[in-house]
Amino acid sequence: MIKVSEASLSSYLNELKDEIEAALPKAFPTSWFVPEPLKEAVLYSLMAGGKRLRPIFVMAACESLKGNRKAALHAACAVEMIHTYSLIHDDLPAMDNDDYRRGRLTNHKVYGEATAILAGDALLTHAFYCVSQISSEANVPAEVILKITSELAQYAGMSGMVGGQMADMNGEQGLTSIEELEYIHQHKTSDLIVFALRAGAMIGGASEKQLHALTAYGRKLGLAFQIQDDILDIVGDEAVIGKPKGSDEKSGKVTYPYFIGLEASKEAVERLTREAKEGVIQVDLPYAARLLELADFLMNRDH
Amino acid sequence: MIKVSEASLSSYLNELKDEIEAALPKAFPTSWFVPEPLKEAVLYSLMAGGKRLRPIFVMAACESLKGNRKAALHAACAVEMIHTYSLIHDDLPAMDNDDYRRGRLTNHKVYGEATAILAGDALLTHAFYCVSQISSEANVPAEVILKITSELAQYAGMSGMVGGQMADMNGEQGLTSIEELEYIHQHKTSDLIVFALRAGAMIGGASEKQLHALTAYGRKLGLAFQIQDDILDIVGDEAVIGKPKGSDEKSGKVTYPYFIGLEASKEAVERLTREAKEGVIQVDLPYAARLLELADFLMNRDH
Numbered sequence: 001m002i003k004v005s006e007a008s009l010s011s012y013l014n015e016l017k018d019e020i021e022a023a024l025p026k027a028f029p030t031s032w033f034v035p036e037p038l039k040e041a042v043l044y045s046l047m048a049g050g051k052r053l054r055p056i057f058v059m060a061a062c063e064s065l066k067g068n069r070k071a072a073l074h075a076a077c078a079v080e081m082i083h084t085y086s087l088i089h090d091d092l093p094a095m096d097n098d099d100y101r102r103g104r105l106t107n108h109k110v111y112g113e114a115t116a117i118l119a120g121d122a123l124l125t126h127a128f129y130c131v132s133q134i135s136s137e138a139n140v141p142a143e144v145i146l147k148i149t150s151e152l153a154q155y156a157g158m159s160g161m162v163g164g165q166m167a168d169m170n171g172e173q174g175l176t177s178i179e180e181l182e183y184i185h186q187h188k189t190s191d192l193i194v195f196a197l198r199a200g201a202m203i204g205g206a207s208e209k210q211l212h213a214l215t216a217y218g219r220k221l222g223l224a225f226q227i228q229d230d231i232l233d234i235v236g237d238e239a240v241i242g243k244p245k246g247s248d249e250k251s252g253k254v255t256y257p258y259f260i261g262l263e264a265s266k267e268a269v270e271r272l273t274r275e276a277k278e279g280v281i282q283v284d285l286p287y288a289a290r291l292l293e294l295a296d297f298l299m300n301r302d303h
Numbered sequence: 304m305i306k307v308s309e310a311s312l313s314s315y316l317n318e319l320k321d322e323i324e325a326a327l328p329k330a331f332p333t334s335w336f337v338p339e340p341l342k343e344a345v346l347y348s349l350m351a352g353g354k355r356l357r358p359i360f361v362m363a364a365c366e367s368l369k370g371n372r373k374a375a376l377h378a379a380c381a382v383e384m385i386h387t388y389s390l391i392h393d394d395l396p397a398m399d400n401d402d403y404r405r406g407r408l409t410n411h412k413v414y415g416e417a418t419a420i421l422a423g424d425a426l427l428t429h430a431f432y433c434v435s436q437i438s439s440e441a442n443v444p445a446e447v448i449l450k451i452t453s454e455l456a457q458y459a460g461m462s463g464m465v466g467g468q469m470a471d472m473n474g475e476q477g478l479t480s481i482e483e484l485e486y487i488h489q490h491k492t493s494d495l496i497v498f499a500l501r502a503g504a505m506i507g508g509a510s511e512k513q514l515h516a517l518t519a520y521g522r523k524l525g526l527a528f529q530i531q532d533d534i535l536d537i538v539g540d541e542a543v544i545g546k547p548k549g550s551d552e553k554s555g556k557v558t559y560p561y562f563i564g565l566e567a568s569k570e571a572v573e574r575l576t577r578e579a580k581e582g583v584i585q586v587d588l589p590y591a592a593r594l595l596e597l598a599d600f601l602m603n604r605d606h
Contacts, residue, residue, distance in 0.1 A: 032462035038469040042461065089424060094416030113397030114472050117420065121392060122461035124424060128431045129456035132449055142445035146435055149452055153432035158345065158425035159335035166341040169417050 009293045013056060016069075020055045020076055021047070027077045027130050034122075041111040041119040042126075046084050048102055053298075054079045054192055058200035060294060061214055066286040067204025071138030075148065075199040078130035082156050083192060085123035088116055090165065127152065131199075140203055148199050155195035164188030175254040182223065190222025213283035217276045217291065224272035225298055227265050230255035234262060236302060273299040312596045316359060319372075323358045323379055324350070330380040330433050337425075344414040344422040345429075349387050351405055356601075357382045357495055361503035363597060364517055369589040370507025374441030378451065378502040381433035385459045386495060388426035391419055393468065430455065434502075443506055451502050458498035467491030478557040485526065493525025516586035520579045520594065527575035528601055530568050533558035537565060539605060576602040 024046055028039075055076035062072035091098040091106040092113060099109050108116035131152055134145045154160055164187025167180070175181055197214040198206075206214070233248045234257055248255050256265045273295050280288045280295075327349055331342075358379035365375035394401040394409040395416060402412050411419035434455055437448045457463055467490025470483070478484055500517040501509075509517070536551045537560055551558050559568045580598050583591045 028461075032457075033466070034461045035466050035470045035473060038461055038466060085424075089420055092420065094420060115469070117392055117395065117397060118465050118469050118472070121388075121423070121427060122465045124427055125456050125460035125465065128452060129460060132453035132456060135449065142449050145449055146438065146445050146452075149431060149449075150435035153428050153435060154335075157428035157432060158331075158337045158341055162421050162425045162428065163336070163338050163341060166418070166421050167338045169421075170338060 009290070009297055012290065013297075016056045016059050017052045019059075019070075019073065020052050020080065023073045023077050024080060027074070027081075027126070027133075037111050037115055038118055038122060041107055041115050042122055044110060045088050045107050045119065046081065046123065048104055050102060052080065054083050054196045057193055057196035057218070057294075058203075060290045061197040061200030061206075062204040063200075064214075064280075064285045064287050064291050065201060065204030065206055065210065067200075068138070069200075071134070071140065072200045072203045074130045074134045075203060076196075078127040078152065079192060079196045079199070081123045081127040081130065082152070082161070085120040085127070086161060086165065086192075088120040088123070092116060095165075095169070124156075127156075134203065138203065144202050148202055151195055151198060155191040160187055160191040160195075164191065171254065172252075178256075178259045181254060181256065181259065185223050185226040186219065189226045190219050193222040193225070194218035210283055210285060213279050213285070214291075216279045217295075220272045220276035220279070221295055221298060224269045224276070227256045227269050227272075228299065228301065230257055231262065231265050231269065232303065269299055312593070312600055315593065316600075319359045319362050320355045322362075322373075322376065323355050323383065326376045326380055327383060330377070330384075330429070340414050340418055341421055341425060344410055344418050345425055347413060348391050348410050348422065349384065349426065351407055353405060355383065357386050357499045360496055360499035360521070360597075363593045364500040364503030364509075365507040366503075367517075367583075367588045367590050367594050368504060368507030368509055368513065370503075371441070372503075374437070374443065375503045375506045377433045377437045377441075378506060379499075381430040381455065382495060382499045382502065384426045384430040384433065385455070385464070388423040388430075389464060389468070389495075391423040391426070395419060398468075398472070427459075430459075437506065441506060447505050451505055454498055454501060458494040463490055463494040463498075467494065474557065481559075481562045484557060484559065484562065488526050488529040489522065492529045493522050496525040496528070497521035513586055513588060516582050516588070517594075519582045520598075523575045523579035523582070524598055524601060527572045527579070530559045530572050530575075531602065531604065533560055534565065534568055534572065535606065572602055 025043065028034075028042075034042075058072050058076040058079055059069040063069045087101060088107045090096050091101060092108055098106050100106060106116075107119055111119065128149065131145065131149050134140050134148065135142060156162065158166075164184055167184045168188055171180060171184060194215050197218045198211055201211055201214050230248065233255070234246065249258075256268065260268070277292050277295050280291050285291075328346065331337075337345075361379040361382055362372040362375050366372050390404060391410045393399050394404060395411055401409050403409060409419075410422055414422065431452065434448065434452050437443050437451065438445060459465065461469075467487050470487045471491055474483060474487060497518050500521045501514055504514055504517050533551065536558070537549065552561075559571065563571070576598050580595050583594050583598075588594075
């Protein structure tokens with residue numbers, strides 16, 4: 001029974017991933033002239049693969065309300081562009097100074113720092129273009145799209161994702177508490193997941209109560225996701241996680257296991273996943289099954 | 304007669320500047336928590352003075368339609384945030400590597416590169432938050448605000464300002480033609496001025512015909528502004544322009560006077576200014592006087 005459900009989730013995820021990866025390059029109007037290598041640098045990072053988790057959340061949230069997930073594709077592309085720009089800027093020498101990501105050279109290693117900064121700026125800006133296009137194909141009221149615009153700016157901006165990145169940079173001088181670590185995770189990771197769920201749900205016509213429940217689900221899953229990352233860095237298979245084991249400890253990165261130990265971290269992931277699912281079950285969602293499966297899928301992932 | 308008009312324009316500009324500088328710090332909700340030094344770095348550059356030309360254009364365009372300029376304040380803040388973020392990122396070592404701007408240390412010299420990158424990202428993101436807030440005080444339909452959102456993303460993005468910056472970076476390897484230089488000026492400078500005028504006009508309830516005329520006005524003034532900058536670098540008073548004379552030539556920057564000479568450049572500024580004014584006179588604008596004065600003011604400026 002569980003096996004069937006898992007197999008079905010995996011083909012569902014592949015289906016969504018295909019739809020998202022087909023939509024991403026089409027999100028740039030062909031009539032626009034963009035000087036090279038800017039366009040190439042933008043697509044290099046945007047089409048570099050990855051789980052496409054955030055845009056999948058946009059579409060799955062829309063479907064949890066029996067909304068048409070195609071109507072959520074513009075918002076899904078917007079979220080992936082924000083995620084991608086944040087990776088490009090985070091990888092810069094002045095930030096994390098990473099040469100590789102997902103086994104490929106990082107943007108600035110291929111195109112140089114100046115182009116990488118501009119590619120990030122271009123993607124960040126274009127995410128808002130994508131949001132502004134939502135109405136063009138779907139029957140979403142302009143007021144709702146404006147609310148999505150405003151929320152994207154909040155969740156991705158200085159009190160959201162960018163704020164989380166700032167706190168993370170500050171934290172490299174040494175974190176003093178698990179609360180600070182949670183602040184970083186909440187804003188650097190959860191905020192964009194929460195926005196993804198809210199945007200998809202708003203396009204699907206969610207009530208305030210449903211939005212509230214999906215927000216709680218996103219916060220808990222976002223934190224569980226990040227703790228799971230910390231755990232995989234210790235116990236994961238190097239070939240599967242795509243980086244040397246123990247690299248967090250080597251780079252002096254402070255993690256959940258550092259504060260509460262490996263076993264308690266595993267328990268935290270399980271507890272947060274359970275609570276995320278319970279919150280979704282308790283609110284009246286027309287079709288919550290995929291969100292429940294997704295929560296388990298993330299907890300059981302090996303990379 | 305001209306003297307009276309000029310005095311009056313100057314107090315009008317000061318009035319607008321005061322309104323904009325009072326609105327900018329208020330554009331950040333006080334309930335938001337933003338980790339330091341991010342908020343400080345954002346305000347350091349945003350409140351560093353300058354002509355506030357772009358937000359002034361937003362408000363003047365709104366008033367040219369007899370619109371209430373207070374309704375355009377959110378859009379005015381958005382434009383100034385985009386302008387400020389572009390300066391912060393342009394000044395980075397990987398880009399123009401400037402230590403000073405307007406006589407003060409650049410953002411990354413004070414806060415470090417990582418924070419400067421994030422401050423730029425935060426301002427860029429927050430510009431869209433400001434646009435999403437337009438309706439909250441003014442009676443602007445949500446559809447119009449969405450159109451403004453979409454246009455900001457276009458004029459500021461990869462086919463607009465960011466594209467112009469990319470072309471400028473490419474041009475440092477040597478420009479071959481005045482057409483390339485015009486491309487850079489159009490996108491790096493004019494696009495945001497054009498957006499400022501269009502946004503203000505849309506808030507003022509402009510027709511397509513009026514928008515079209517203001518777009519042409521903005522394009523011509525933007526180019527004239529940039530050529531005037533090139534001229535002032537050669538003939539200006541160092542104490543007034545705030546940088547050493549001839550710094551363009553020293554840094555190998557290719558300019559209008561380089562291609563067509565100083566006299567022809569001066570003539571180009573005069574012709575573009577005249578054409579910009581004619582276009583505004585020919586279309587039916589309820590109150591175009593300030594836009595005409597602004598055009599002359601920019602042509603006659605000494606810094």
